[in-house]
Amino acid sequence: MTDLTRLPSQSTQIPLKFPSRTARIWRERIIAGILFLAAFSSVATTLAIIYILLSETATFFQLVAQDHNSTIGAALVEFFTTTEWSPLIEPKTFGVLSLLSGTLVTCLVGLAVAVPLGTIMAIYLSDFAPGRVREFLKPILELLAGIPTVVYGYFALLLISPTLQKLILSVQMFLWPGKEEYDYFLLPGFNMLSAGIAIGIMIIPYISSLAEDAMRAVPVYLREGSFAMGATRLQTAIGVVLPAAFSGIVAAYILAISRAVGETMIVAVAAGLQPIFTFNPLEGAATTTAFIVSVSLGDLPHGSLEYQSIFAAGIMLFFVTLIFNILGYFLSRRFREVY
Amino acid sequence: MTTAPPVEIPQDLKTIHQSIDRRVLQERIFIGLGLLSIVIALFALIALVSDLLLRGLPMLNWRFITSPPSSTAEEAGVLIAWVGSLLVMLVTAIVAIPVGVAAGIYLEEYAAKNWFTDFIEINISNLAGVPSIIYGLLALGFFVYVLNLGESVATAGLTLGLLILPIVIVTTRESLRAIPSTIREAAFAVGASKWQMISDHVLPYSMGGILTGIIVGISRAIGETAPLITIGALTFITFLPDSPFKSEFPFISFEWLKAPFTVLPIQMFNWVSRPQEEFQINAAAAGIILLVLTLGVNGLAIYLRYRFRKGIKW
Numbered sequence: 124m125t126d127l128t129r130l131p132s133q134s135t136q137i138p139l140k141f142p143s144r145t146a147r148i149w150r151e152r153i154i155a156g157i158l159f160l161a162a163f164s165s166v167a168t169t170l171a172i173i174y175i176l177l178s179e180t181a182t183f184f185q186l187v188a189q190d191h192n193s194t195i196g197a198a199l200v201e202f203f204t205t206t207e208w209s210p211l212i213e214p215k216t217f218g219v220l221s222l223l224s225g226t227l228v229t230c231l232v233g234l235a236v237a238v239p240l241g242t243i244m245a246i247y248l249s250d251f252a253p254g255r256v257r258e259f260l261k262p263i264l265e266l267l268a269g270i271p272t273v274v275y276g277y278f279a280l281l282l283i284s285p286t287l288q289k290l291i292l293s294v295q296m297f298l299w300p301g302k303e304e305y306d307y308f309l310l311p312g313f314n315m316l317s318a319g320i321a322i323g324i325m326i327i328p329y330i331s332s333l334a335e336d337a338m339r340a341v342p343v344y345l346r347e348g349s350f351a352m353g354a355t356r357l358q359t360a361i362g363v364v365l366p367a368a369f370s371g372i373v374a375a376y377i378l379a380i381s382r383a384v385g386e387t388m389i390v391a392v393a394a395g396l397q398p399i400f401t402f403n404p405l406e407g408a409a410t411t412t413a414f415i416v417s418v419s420l421g422d423l424p425h426g427s428l429e430y431q432s433i434f435a436a437g438i439m440l441f442f443v444t445l446i447f448n449i450l451g452y453f454l455s456r457r458f459r460e461v462y
Numbered sequence: 463m464t465t466a467p468p469v470e471i472p473q474d475l476k477t478i479h480q481s482i483d484r485r486v487l488q489e490r491i492f493i494g495l496g497l498l499s500i501v502i503a504l505f506a507l508i509a510l511v512s513d514l515l516l517r518g519l520p521m522l523n524w525r526f527i528t529s530p531p532s533s534t535a536e537e538a539g540v541l542i543a544w545v546g547s548l549l550v551m552l553v554t555a556i557v558a559i560p561v562g563v564a565a566g567i568y569l570e571e572y573a574a575k576n577w578f579t580d581f582i583e584i585n586i587s588n589l590a591g592v593p594s595i596i597y598g599l600l601a602l603g604f605f606v607y608v609l610n611l612g613e614s615v616a617t618a619g620l621t622l623g624l625l626i627l628p629i630v631i632v633t634t635r636e637s638l639r640a641i642p643s644t645i646r647e648a649a650f651a652v653g654a655s656k657w658q659m660i661s662d663h664v665l666p667y668s669m670g671g672i673l674t675g676i677i678v679g680i681s682r683a684i685g686e687t688a689p690l691i692t693i694g695a696l697t698f699i700t701f702l703p704d705s706p707f708k709s710e711f712p713f714i715s716f717e718w719l720k721a722p723f724t725v726l727p728i729q730m731f732n733w734v735s736r737p738q739e740e741f742q743i744n745a746a747a748a749g750i751i752l753l754v755l756t757l758g759v760n761g762l763a764i765y766l767r768y769r770f771r772k773g774i775k776w
Contacts, residue, residue, distance in 0.1 A: 147655055154657045155572055161564035162573070165585045165631070168624055172596060175603035240499045247496025260500060262764070267507055269760050271685025273727045274749045277734050278510045281517075281742060324506045357489040378591065385593025387688035388727075392734055412595050412688065419598075419692045425607060433692075437599040441592065448591040452584065 176441060179434035186428040187217055202435065206400035208414075210429040217432060219439055221400040225315065225410035229390055230383040232319020232404055233326060237379060240323075241330030242372070248331065249338040250346075250360040261332070268328040276392030279321035284310070284393065287317055313395030313407030321389050329379040333455075337371025338364050374455035381447035385440065387412035411436045514753065518746030526747055530700045531729065535740030540748055542699055543729035546615070547684060547755075549703060549718060550725055553619020554683050558626050559676055565627070566634025566672075571660055590628035597625045598692025606693055613694030615703060616719040621689050626679035633675020637668035670770025674763045681759035685752065687727040697732040699724050726752050 187198040198217075205218030244264075248257050288310045295307045310316075341364050349359040365372070395407030396417040409417065415433045423430040529539025565586075573579040601621035611617045641664050649659035691697075703721035730752060733745035 151655055151657055155568075158564050158568035158572060161561045162568040162582055164561055164565065165589055165627065166582060168589060168600075168627070169585050171604055172592070172600045175600050176596075179599075179603055240502060243492075243495055243499045244503070247493070247500070251493055251496060263507070264503065266757065266760075267503065269681065269756060270510070271687070271727055271752055271756055273685070273687050273730050273734070274510070274514070274753060277730070277745055277749055278513070280734060282509065282513050324503070327503055355485045355489045357492050358485065381591050385595070387593065387595050388731065391688075392731065412593065415595055415599070416688060416691050419602075419694070420697065434599060434603070437596055441596050444591060444593055444596075445588065448588050449584075451591075452587050 172441065176434055176438040179431055180438045182426075183428070183431035183435045186431055187215075190215055190428055208398040208400075210418075210432050215428070217435070218400075219411075219436065221398050222409065222411040222414050222436055223439070224400050224402060225390070225394065225398070225408040225413070226384055228315045228402055228404050228408070229319045229322060229386075229394060229410055230380060232316060233322030233383045233386075234376075234380065236320055236323025237326045237330055237383075238376065241327045241375075241379070242334060244327070244331040245334035245338060245372075245375075246360050246365070249335045250356055250364060264328045264331055267324065270325070272325065272386065272388040273392070275321045275325050276318075276389045279317040279389055279393035280312075283317040283320055284312060284314065287314075288312075308405075310405055311407055313393065313397075314405055315390075315394045315408060316404040318390045318392075318394040319404060321393065322383050322386055325386070325389070326379045326382050329382055330375050333375030333378065334368070334372045337368040337375065337455075340371065341367045370454045370457050374451045377447050377451035377454065381444045381451065384447070385412065385444055386410075387416055391416045411440050511753070514746050514749045517743055518748070518750045521743050521747035522750060526744075527751075530702075531698060531732075532700070535738060535744055538733075538741075538744055540726060540729055540751065542702055543724050543726040543748070544751065545702055546695075546723040547725040549615050549723065550618045550622065550690075551680055551683060553615060553719070554622040554626065555676070555680060557620055557623025558630050558679060561623070562627050562630025562676075562679075563634050563672060566631045566638065567660060567665075569631070570635045570638040571656070571664070586628050586631055590632070593688075594625055594686055595688040595692060597621055598689030600624075601689060601693045612720060613696075613722060614720045615723050617693050618690050618695060618723065618725070621693060622683040622686060625686065625689065626683050629679040629682065630672075630675050633678065634668070634672050637671025637675070638664060640671065641667050670766065674767040674770070677759055677763035677766065681756050681763065684759065685727055685756050687725075687731055690725055690728060691731075694722075695728050696722055696724050697728055726755070 184195050184198045184202070187201070188195045191198065191201075202217050202219050204220070205216055206220045206224075207216045207218050208221040209216055248260065252260070291310050292307055296302075299307075338360075345363055345367060346359050349363045354362065390410045391413040394410065394413065396409045396413055397407060398409040398414055399406070401408055415436055418430060418433045526539045527544070528541050529537060530542050531538045531540075569579070569582065573582070598621065601617055601624075605611045605617045605620055606613060611620075645663050645667070646659055649663045654662070699722060703723055704715060704717040726748060730745050730748040733741045733748060736742075
């Protein structure tokens with residue numbers, strides 16, 4: 124009978140003993156458990172965010188109902204449907220539409236800047252630019268995304284605003300000359316237009332990078348088929364590549380919107396902290412995010428009505444960006460699967 | 463078979479040439495538009511940087527870097543701000559690196575392809591898109607009041623650590639994914655256990671990519687303002703947090719973790735918000751330092767990524 128615990132060549136010399144495997148098995152299990160906990164921390168963070176926002180918002184609505192001597196239902200209705208937000212001046216009203224209008228206007232201005240520029244840039248970079256130009260430009264565009272947002276706020280307040288003020292004044296003086304300077308419309312120092320333009324410049328790389336990746340993912344044979352039919356590069360880019368990469372491009376837009384909605388410092392610095400309900404970008408108004416910052420800068424005590432309102436604003440913000448993020452996630456998964 | 467009506471294709475040379483000329487013109491116009499859009503973006507970048515430099519460079523000197531803030535613009539400095547940023551980054555790194563790398567390793571090497579793993583991945587992808595101020599609200603409600611950590615450096619570090627966690631996780635996963643499976647299989651073939659395979663064979667090769675991800679995360683965290691304002695970072699503070707190094711036993715103290723603090727972007731925000739022009743010069747100088755820090759750290763990451771990629775030949 125051959126002895127199977129010994130190597131054939133050294134059967135009488137070296138015994139082959141295997142150490143117990145129990146220690147190794149337990150070590151592996153413990154390590155796997157620790158690593159799993161680390162991964163689960165992401166779920167724990169989301170749960171913590173939802174829990175904190177919900178519980179503090181519940182306190183907020185209770186306090187509002189107390190303050191108005193009405194029910195929580197009435198407080199909810201007021202929150203979602205009225206347009207005045209004055210937490211400090213009697214009578215205290217909390218209509219979130221006022222904050223949302225600020226967010227909406229700044230985002231629209233930002234998108235009006237970023238979508239055309241970013242899309243044209245993406246089409247140019249993916250279908251027209253020579254490889255070296257693309258490799259050179261992409262990191263520079265990434266720089267735009269890496270600049271801290273306070274610096275963009277500085278830019279909007281101290282560079283874009285004065286330039287716009289002078290521009291609007293000179294256009295008016297050209298069209299309707301002869302009036303005194305104070306008779307013209309003067310752009311206020313805090314306005315949503317400059318903040319929106321700065322937001323737009325900031326999110327250009329989000330759109331151009333992601334849209335360009337989506338367009339580059341389109342297989343080369345689709346382009347070649349179009350060229351074989353006699354189409355120019357422009358016709359191919361717009362007629363073949365753009366529709367094929369469409370869901371990826373829309374995912375890029377949606378992620379850019381989500382980024383613009385969550386932007387805080389640019390609007391806090393340049394659009395002012397006054398929560399008014401307006402759709403005029405030439406005025407200054409607080410966005411949802413700027414409002415949260417303005418309350419945090421003050422010294423309102425934790426648990427007071429005005430203080431809890433930031434959690435109500437926060438939960439609105441969270442759900443809006445959650446919807447956009449989920450939409451963008453599923454759209455970008457779809458475009459990656461098609462090929 | 464399509465049922466479109468037959469199209470009249472012009473056979474004469476003149477129409478064909480006209481069509482080609484028209485389309486080539488359109489293409490040239492579009493190339494012009496494309497270059498114009500790039501020029502506009504670059505112009506915005508250059509305008510921003512040159513305005514910062516023009517306004518802030520004269521203010522940038524040793525005194526500025528080593529003085530605390532003050533109500534007179536000429537005497538104010540960023541000392542407390544950059545020390546605060548440094549301390550907060552330290553805590554951020556200590557929080558984000560172990561948890562992020564561990565989570566990345568789990569998701570890439572251990573996780574089974576089931577709905578629960580998908581759920582974790584959706585969570586991470588969503589957290590990456592949550593506005594930073596929401597992290598501030600989370601920290602305010604949870605770290606400051608439930609855990610009673612107060613408005614301190616520790617809270618700030620935890621908040622920013624959570625903020626950059628998705629970045630670290632995603633980069634760890636990508637660097638692990640880049641390693642060919644032959645390395646893993648060879649380790650198994652000589653009898654290594656799963657963790658031995660990861661720690662001795664896979665992790666060392668992916669360290670470069672992971673380090674790059676950490677540095678990109680830190681550069682993002684340096685510029686974050688909103689969450690720190692929300693948890694109560696002060697915008698005007700004239701004393702440094704307690705030094706971690708003491709001259710008597712036990713030589714290291716953790717008092718600084720509980721200290722009030724400010725960071726560089728908040729200092730800049732405070733100065734920008736003031737109407738006096740002298741403070742705007744200070745803000746520009748602080749902005750230059752902030753920009754140099756952020757872009758410098760980012761550049762370091764890109765350089766490291768390039769260096770590590772050169773060394774490994776699969």
